[in-house]
């Protein structure tokens with residue numbers, strides 16, 4: 669059939685249809701943040717990541733940092749759980765008190781973004797899709813009185829403990845399988861239910877780098893993670909076409925050592941330098957200059973959701989929103 673619409677016009681129409689953040693000003697606002705473990709900024713910038721690139725084209729991408737102030741009281745090890753906790757609470761380890769991946773003793777006085785959202789409006793639907801159970805049970809402290817008795821509305825996690833369904837292997841292919849399993853459900857659930865706030869945590873990239881360091885295997889793992897982001901973003905776009913407004917943030921928790929790329933935890937620039945990609949286009953100069961930190965993510969999402977933490981909780985947060993307007 670002959671195309672009746674000139675192709676230029678068709679292109680404009682398609683662009684309009686795919687324009688993110690569509691919807692009326694009072695459209696429902698929802699957010700999902702995706703944490704891909706241990707991908708240095710130089711790697712995410714070098715390896716082809718068409719799905720993250722497409723999302724960032726709708727919004728922005730910039731380098732950022734973790735680890736608090738080098739030499740200052742907020743200095744935080746470039747280790748996974750301390751990084752996640754900095755994202756969740758908008759504080760550094762001197763406050764949230766998570767210094768390592770084991771034997772954590774989080775200080776729940778510094779509220780997580782999930783607790784802030786559920787406290788502001790208990791009708792908000794919250795969800796986690798995660799390859800590591802501790803993110804919910806320990807870092808968020810679900811069900812613990814000290815963490816406010818927080819309950820997420822939906823959790824899809826804990827599969828690393830199911831050794832029948834996901835038999836453990838040294839190459840950690842089971843973690844890749846769990847990442848895929850978690851991604852499948854995140855995409856399905858977001859498309860079907862449109863939760864107000866979701867966290868997707870994917871681990872395999874960090875495992876590959878610990879085992880192999882920088883190189884082809886790590887690059888392939890990063891590309892796989894990118895395609896998982898693409899599946900989740902496609903689900904978000906389905907929701908946007910129904911008139912909802914969505915904020916998506918993709919980030920990492922630390923870089924890697926500059927010598928081999930296997931390790932992290934130290935103070936080097938490559939370990940501290942991270943990145944943030946988002947579908948939001950109104951971004952502060954601090955963000956675009958690469959000066960944002962992992963602690964800025966929660967305040968940005970809260971601003972987008974138009975949810976305010978209590979003055980006491982907000983006063984303890986170390987980050988600032990990187991959205992220049994909501």
Ligand SMILES: [Zn+2]
Pocket residue numbers: 705706747748749874921922
């Ligand atoms: Zn990590």
